[in-house]
Amino acid sequence: MNEFGWRQALRIITLLIVTVLILLPLLATLLAGFKTQGDLATNPFLLPRQWHLEFYGQIINDPQFWTYLWNSLFISVVTTILTVIVASMAAFVFAHIRFFGSDYIFGYLLMGLMFPFAAAIIPLFIKVRDFGLLDTPWGVIVPQVAFGLAFSILLFRTFFDEMPKELFEAARVDGCTYPRFYLAFTLPLSMPIIATVATFIFTGSWNNYLLPLIMLNSRETYTWPLGMLQFQGEYIVEWNKVLAFVTLSLAPAIVFFLAAQRYIVAGLTGGAVKG
Amino acid sequence: MGGGFRCFSPICPPIESTFMSDLTPSGAAKAGATVIKARGRDGRWATVLLFLPPALLLFTLFVFLPLIEGGQYAGYKWSGYGEGPTDWRGMRNFETLSGNSTFLRSFNNTLIFVAVAILIQIPLGMAMALMIYRKTWANTIFRLVFFVPFILAEVATGLIWSFIFDGDYGVTSIFSTWFDWEKVFPLSDRTWALPVLLFVFVWKYFGFHMMIFIAALQSIPEDLIEASRIDGAKPGQIVRYVQIPLLKPAIAVSVFFAVVGSLQLFDLIIPLTRGGPSNTTHTLVSYLYNFGLVRQKVGFGSAVGVVLFVVSFIFAITYRATVMKARTEQ
Numbered sequence: 122m123n124e125f126g127w128r129q130a131l132r133i134i135t136l137l138i139v140t141v142l143i144l145l146p147l148l149a150t151l152l153a154g155f156k157t158q159g160d161l162a163t164n165p166f167l168l169p170r171q172w173h174l175e176f177y178g179q180i181i182n183d184p185q186f187w188t189y190l191w192n193s194l195f196i197s198v199v200t201t202i203l204t205v206i207v208a209s210m211a212a213f214v215f216a217h218i219r220f221f222g223s224d225y226i227f228g229y230l231l232m233g234l235m236f237p238f239a240a241a242i243i244p245l246f247i248k249v250r251d252f253g254l255l256d257t258p259w260g261v262i263v264p265q266v267a268f269g270l271a272f273s274i275l276l277f278r279t280f281f282d283e284m285p286k287e288l289f290e291a292a293r294v295d296g297c298t299y300p301r302f303y304l305a306f307t308l309p310l311s312m313p314i315i316a317t318v319a320t321f322i323f324t325g326s327w328n329n330y331l332l333p334l335i336m337l338n339s340r341e342t343y344t345w346p347l348g349m350l351q352f353q354g355e356y357i358v359e360w361n362k363v364l365a366f367v368t369l370s371l372a373p374a375i376v377f378f379l380a381a382q383r384y385i386v387a388g389l390t391g392g393a394v395k396g
Numbered sequence: 397m398g399g400g401f402r403c404f405s406p407i408c409p410p411i412e413s414t415f416m417s418d419l420t421p422s423g424a425a426k427a428g429a430t431v432i433k434a435r436g437r438d439g440r441w442a443t444v445l446l447f448l449p450p451a452l453l454l455f456t457l458f459v460f461l462p463l464i465e466g467g468q469y470a471g472y473k474w475s476g477y478g479e480g481p482t483d484w485r486g487m488r489n490f491e492t493l494s495g496n497s498t499f500l501r502s503f504n505n506t507l508i509f510v511a512v513a514i515l516i517q518i519p520l521g522m523a524m525a526l527m528i529y530r531k532t533w534a535n536t537i538f539r540l541v542f543f544v545p546f547i548l549a550e551v552a553t554g555l556i557w558s559f560i561f562d563g564d565y566g567v568t569s570i571f572s573t574w575f576d577w578e579k580v581f582p583l584s585d586r587t588w589a590l591p592v593l594l595f596v597f598v599w600k601y602f603g604f605h606m607m608i609f610i611a612a613l614q615s616i617p618e619d620l621i622e623a624s625r626i627d628g629a630k631p632g633q634i635v636r637y638v639q640i641p642l643l644k645p646a647i648a649v650s651v652f653f654a655v656v657g658s659l660q661l662f663d664l665i666i667p668l669t670r671g672g673p674s675n676t677t678h679t680l681v682s683y684l685y686n687f688g689l690v691r692q693k694v695g696f697g698s699a700v701g702v703v704l705f706v707v708s709f710i711f712a713i714t715y716r717a718t719v720m721k722a723r724t725e726q
Contacts, residue, residue, distance in 0.1 A: 207451050248465075
């Protein structure tokens with residue numbers, strides 16, 4: 122019993138230390154936007170000596186801030202929709218139609234999982250430039266869809282394979298064609314996996330930095346991570362403004378991700394550890 | 397247990413398929429003539445030709461071809477403009493790399509990140525998972541909190557921590573005020589910049605591994621734990637001899653993501669150090685970006701890409717061999 126008590130105490134202390142290490146920087150960030158520079162310099166972690174709203178106000182009233190968020194939202198939503206459509210169609214073929222070489226094509230697409238996309242970033246840049254997509258949202262969207270395919274097809278196929286095959290056979294007997302079966306049965310029955318794939322792709326796109334950094338080069342097309350660093354470059358020593366910007370851009374994402382976290386987790390584990 | 401890896405196909409593609417019966421002799425025999433009729437008229441080829449090309453085209457154009465072209469460009473000196481690469485240099489780019497101390501440092505840093513991911517991040521994630529995997533309300537809150545760093549964008553995380561470690565404002569400024577020290581700027585210090593990066597790196601990603609382990613721990617039947625307890629196993633022994641061995645598939649998944657992710661680390665570096673001070677904290681990708689892309693050295697940058705590709709390839713083969721071996725032994 123005594124040993125148990127010690128273990129429990131140690132456990133709780135560890136958990137609390139880790140909690141503080143995680144929450145303290147985030148709290149400091151949130152509060153920094155309410156402080157003046159002078160206050161922040163001597164008092165980085167505690168409540169502001171005097172609350173100031175103008176730094177947050179300045180960013181909320183800056184149309185550029187909303188342009189960044191809108192660009193990110195547009196790119197993320199379109200990337201997500203396209204990835205779900207293209208990947209689920211391909212996975213449908215792999216799950217339902219066997220033909221000579223289909224295993225090889227599946228293996229070919231899955232190669233995308235093994236290799237870091239950063240390795241090919243320069244040829245990718247040249248390709249996107251030659252297609253005339255530089256500095257457009259499509260220059261980010263199209264490569265993102267391409268890179269998300271391997272993972273998404275894998276998740277979709279795993280899910281489709283586990284759907285009851287009697288349904289498929291019955292539909293076939295009734296003369297249902299493949300495309301109709303895909304639209305009328307496969308997609309409506311796949312909402313859990315669509316949610317997982319969509320959340321995962323959306324998250325990746327929303328937070329993506331390297332690809333937009335390379336493909337976008339004007340403030341009108343910037344996504345929010347680019348805009349954030351741009352802003353930091355302009356207000357290099359004014360941490361209160363920079364951190365107000367950070368807080369405002371993180372807030373919607375945190376709410377969304379906490380709500381969707383079970384889908385993210387499902388995507389990450391990919392059913393792999395459920396045994 | 398044996399099914400643990402079935403879904404993780406990049407490493408071990410699934411062999412069975414639900415609709416395999418279409419092609420197997422027994423299936424064909426049972427269905428008889430209808431199968432042959434179906435082959436011709438059920439539109440399966442039309443479906444294949446309609447459903448598969450978008451994925452194939454996108455993947456080939458924007459993933460596969462760039463990888464191949466990267467290998468080709470690596471042999472040239474090219475600014476990226478004009479007709480295409482013409483100035484063939486053979487292995488010169490790789491020779492330059494092998495003698496470039498900044499590159500070697502970046503390579504080394506990347507390996508350090510991989511090592512820290514495996515030796516600190518994953519064990520920490522596992523320890524946290526073991527502490528909070530049971531479903532209680534307090535654990536749910538801890539789980540949410542510990543997962544927050546993972547969902548923050550890398551760039552935002554980097555900015556937050558560069559504030560915390562700013563000698564004029566953050567933690568370091570508090571210490572220098574309290575103890576009347578000189579102001580310190582760990583992120584522009586050649587000794588401390590990398591350790592700080594590693595700390596932020598662990599902070600950011602341990603929650604990801606924790607989630608994988610929590611999912612795995614929750615799938616271990618409680619009866620098994622209970623039985624070992626009745627047999628007299630101490631809590632530490634249950635962890636050591638019951639839970640950790642059953643976590644092997646989850647560890648394999650964790651290692652895979654940790655290595656592939658660490659090899660590509662870039663976003664976190666830029667807001668914290670931009671590779672500095674004096675280019676001591678570059679990773680392979682930030683080196684590639686800085687010395688290849690930004691300076692329009694297409695051939696040189698592609699050579700770095702090839703190195704990254706080769707390292708990933710070696711890892712993929714080793715990983716596959718190890719995991720496959722572990723599977724057949726079970």
